[in-house]
Amino acid sequence: MNAPSQPVQFAPMPDEQGFFGPYGGQLVPPHLKQAMDDIAVAYAQITQRQDFQDELAQLFADYVGRPSPIFHAKRLSGLLGGAHIHLKREDLNHTGAHKINHCLGEALLAKFMGKKKVIAETGAGQHGVALATACALVGIPCEIHMGQVDIEKEHPNVTKMRILGCKLVPVTRGAATLKEAVDSAFDEYLTNPTDYIYAIGSVVGPHPFPMMVRDFQSIVGREAREQFLAKHGKLPDYVTACVGGGSNAMGMFTAFLNDASVQLVGVEPGGEGIDQPGRHAATMTMGKPGALHGMKCYVLEDADGAPAAVHSIASGLDYPGVGPQHSYLKDLGRVRYETANDQETLHAFMQLSRVEGIIPALESAHAVAWAMRVAPTLPKDANILVNLSGRGDKDADYVAHKLGL
Numbered sequence: 585m586n587a588p589s590q591p592v593q594f595a596p597m598p599d600e601q602g603f604f605g606p607y608g609g610q611l612v613p614p615h616l617k618q619a620m621d622d623i624a625v626a627y628a629q630i631t632q633r634q635d636f637q638d639e640l641a642q643l644f645a646d647y648v649g650r651p652s653p654i655f656h657a658k659r660l661s662g663l664l665g666g667a668h669i670h671l672k673r674e675d676l677n678h679t680g681a682h683k684i685n686h687c688l689g690e691a692l693l694a695k696f697m698g699k700k701k702v703i704a705e706t707g708a709g710q711h712g713v714a715l716a717t718a719c720a721l722v723g724i725p726c727e728i729h730m731g732q733v734d735i736e737k738e739h740p741n742v743t744k745m746r747i748l749g750c751k752l753v754p755v756t757r758g759a760a761t762l763k764e765a766v767d768s769a770f771d772e773y774l775t776n777p778t779d780y781i782y783a784i785g786s787v788v789g790p791h792p793f794p795m796m797v798r799d800f801q802s803i804v805g806r807e808a809r810e811q812f813l814a815k816h817g818k819l820p821d822y823v824t825a826c827v828g829g830g831s832n833a834m835g836m837f838t839a840f841l842n843d844a845s846v847q848l849v850g851v852e853p854g855g856e857g858i859d860q861p862g863r864h865a866a867t868m869t870m871g872k873p874g875a876l877h878g879m880k881c882y883v884l885e886d887a888d889g890a891p892a893a894v895h896s897i898a899s900g901l902d903y904p905g906v907g908p909q910h911s912y913l914k915d916l917g918r919v920r921y922e923t924a925n926d927q928e929t930l931h932a933f934m935q936l937s938r939v940e941g942i943i944p945a946l947e948s949a950h951a952v953a954w955a956m957r958v959a960p961t962l963p964k965d966a967n968i969l970v971n972l973s974g975r976g977d978k979d980a981d982y983v984a985h986k987l988g989l
């Protein structure tokens with residue numbers, strides 16, 4: 585491997601104002617800035633308390649089922665004839681994805697702050713289910729905004745949210761997907777930021793959310809690094825994860841940032857082709873620095889400078905922005921961002937299902953698709969660790985219909 589030999593050392597990020605280099609910050613009106621600062625202060629307090637750390641660790645173990653295992657996909661690797669592919673099984677978590685990790689943290693924080701309602705948006709419904717689950721557990725009211733298009737596509741998750749007792753708000757404005765759901769949920773939050781808390785579903789939004797969500801998710805990479813070292817006596821050559829807002833990727837990458845020998849690769853949704861505006865969501869590959877939802881970050885914009893229409897076969901990835909830390913890591917060259925299109929992703933979804941008996945979420949299948957693309961080009965002793973961010977039960981009907989199964 586031609587990896588750089590210099591150890592990389594990153595200063596702790598973000599800075600006091602919530603900046604990751606030029607990205608992040610708090611692009612919000614003054615009264616909201618106060619609410620965000622209050623959250624940052626409460627977060628700093630709660631993380632220093634041993635009782636909070638103990639409660640979260642106990643819930644990770646007994647409720648989520650952590651640590652999630654790493655599975656060596658031997659048959660898939662053998663078939664591809666190159667590097668070994670290993671999967672960090674976040675799909676085995678309670679509720680079936682990585683999102684429960686930060687939702688538990690956010691729900692506990694909301695309780696600590698005495699908030700009366702937790703508000704959020706959801707795309708694929710995964711954040712909604714995870715948050716409704718965490719709120720049921722902690723005992724706090726929860727309101728989820730979801731695009732009408734996604735409601736129709738993700739019916740099982742919609743049903744689960746209703747069963748879990750949250751209030752579901754359908755959003756019909758615009759393209760009626762994730763971006764509009766964010767706008768709608770934010771409007772409701774603005775009516776009373778003192779009593780409500782907005783539980784952002786990824787490493788996006790104003791400070792302190794990109795930091796908080798990353799910290800809660802960083803358990804994934806800490807476990808994975810230790811597990812991989814214990815099993816193989818060395819670190820993987822590549823660590824990869826899909827990137828929507830970027831929470832599962834940041835959760836995985838954080839533990840490896842200072843390991844110069846480990847190449848980090850984020851995989852964005854190439855949709856129907858990155859040369860087709862509006863038909864992909866490859867924010868960092870095709871976008872440019874801008875501002876969205878209270879932060880500076882890479883943004884996909886249309887001709888008028890508004891956030892562009894986006895598409896991905898995976899609802900959880902169709903977002904025209906991306907986390908500020910990812911934006912900075914791209915500029916620093918520490919993380920490389922690649923794309924996988926809908927077609928390759930569907931192929932990876934089917935291959936992993938049929939060769940390993942693991943049905944991945946379509947989001948996660950983007951990272952699997954990238955690993956499958958490069959594995960044959962790498963030596964047989966190379967290792968690729970893929971964050972399998974979630975399971976594909978929610979996508980099974982959609983894929984079967986699409987492929988005529």
Ligand SMILES: *Cc1c(COP(=O)(O)O)cnc(C)c1O
Pocket residue numbers: 681682683708710711785786787826827828829830831832833900901945947948973974975
């Ligand atoms: C929501 C979701 C994603 C995308 O969100 P990130 O914040 O980019 O991780 C990826 N995988 C699964 C399974 C999801 O539910």
